[in-house]
Structures are given as structure tokens and as C-alpha cells.
Amino acid sequence: xxxxxxxxxxxxxxxxxxxxxxxxxxxxxxxxxxxxxxxxxxxxxxxxxxxxxxxxxxxxxxxxxxxxxxxxxxxxxxxxxxxxxxxxxxxxxxxxxxxxxxxxxxxxxxxxxxxxxxxxxxxxxxxxxxxxxxxxxxxxxxxxxxxxxxxx
Numbered sequence: 001x002x003x004x005x006x007x008x009x010x011x012x013x014x015x016x017x018x019x020x021x022x023x024x025x026x027x028x029x030x031x032x033x034x035x036x037x038x039x040x041x042x043x044x045x046x047x048x049x050x051x052x053x054x055x056x057x058x059x060x061x062x063x064x065x066x067x068x069x070x071x072x073x074x075x076x077x078x079x080x081x082x083x084x085x086x087x088x089x090x091x092x093x094x095x096x097x098x099x100x101x102x103x104x105x106x107x108x109x110x111x112x113x114x115x116x117x118x119x120x121x122x123x124x125x126x127x128x129x130x131x132x133x134x135x136x137x138x139x140x141x142x143x144x145x146x147x148x149x150x151x152x
Contacts, residue, residue: 003036003149006141012047013037014117015078016127017057019143020050024058024073030128033146037126041083048084051116053109055079055086085120093119104134114138 022030023038040046055078062070079086087093089112096115100106106114110132117125117138125132128143 001145001149003146006145006149007037007040007046010046010123010139010141012049012120012122012124013141014049014051014113014120014122014125014138015054016113016125016129016132017054018128019126020054020058020074020077022128022143024070024077029147030143033143037146041081044083046083048081049116049120049122050078050084050086051113052086052089053112053116057109087116087120089116100135100137106131106135110135 019030019034019037021027023034025031037046041048055074058074058078059071061067062074078084093112093115096119097108097111100111100114101108104111110129113127114125114132114135114137116122122138124139124141126141126143130142130144133140133142
């Protein structure tokens, strides 16, 4: 499947933690594949949806290592980038997450991300966690598949 086929019909995407880290930290394999996604977000042809889960997970290592610049880049990317909606984890998302955990026996963080994707009507959840593919209620795109599809 080509990158264009993978993204067909996708106008909004929930960004899980790994793709944001790969892109912001310029991962040598994954960042080039994600460039096309972030170009679409910057151009406004793709809306990014992010959550406090993504922000918290992205900040752990930069906080631990006191890298203020990297912390600021993550905050800007996750909470304030153009064409990005930072959504709160509210009661609606929490209830959907509980349903997903019960149905799929997934972790709370994975359930919260998937629930946010579902409740915010995103067209896909972009992650590199293949285990999330078992959640049938949302379309899951893997960064590994972007690499394979020639997203670089």
C-alpha cells in the first residue's frame, strides 16, 4: 500500500506519543517518514488531535534530563501548533476508555488515546503500537507502515 492510499480519506489524525517523539527528536528512520504527515498538518490539509497523555509521555525524558529547549518544542508541537487541537481528557473520553479497556484488555493510556480518537471523530490514530490495531472502533496507522510505504 502506498502512502497516499494509507492516507486516503484521512483529514484528521490523533497523534499518539511515539510519532511526536520521532518527529521532534528527528529519529533517523521515522522522522523522514513522518515529514509528509507533519507537512500536511502545517498546510492545514490534515488536522492533528493531541491529548494530555501525549504531552505527558513526550515530556518525561526532557524533564528528567532538564532539556528546557526540547520541553518547549514538545509543548509547542502538542499543544499550540497550527492545525492542532489539544483536547482534554473529559468524562466522555474516560467512559469510552473504560469500555475499550473492558473489551480489549488494553492499558489505560492506550484506551485513553483510542477513546480520544473516537470521541473527537478523528479519521485515524497514528501510533507505532501495533497492539492498538485490535481496537476496531478507530482506524490505526503505524509509523512502521509509513516507512514501508515510502513515506520518507
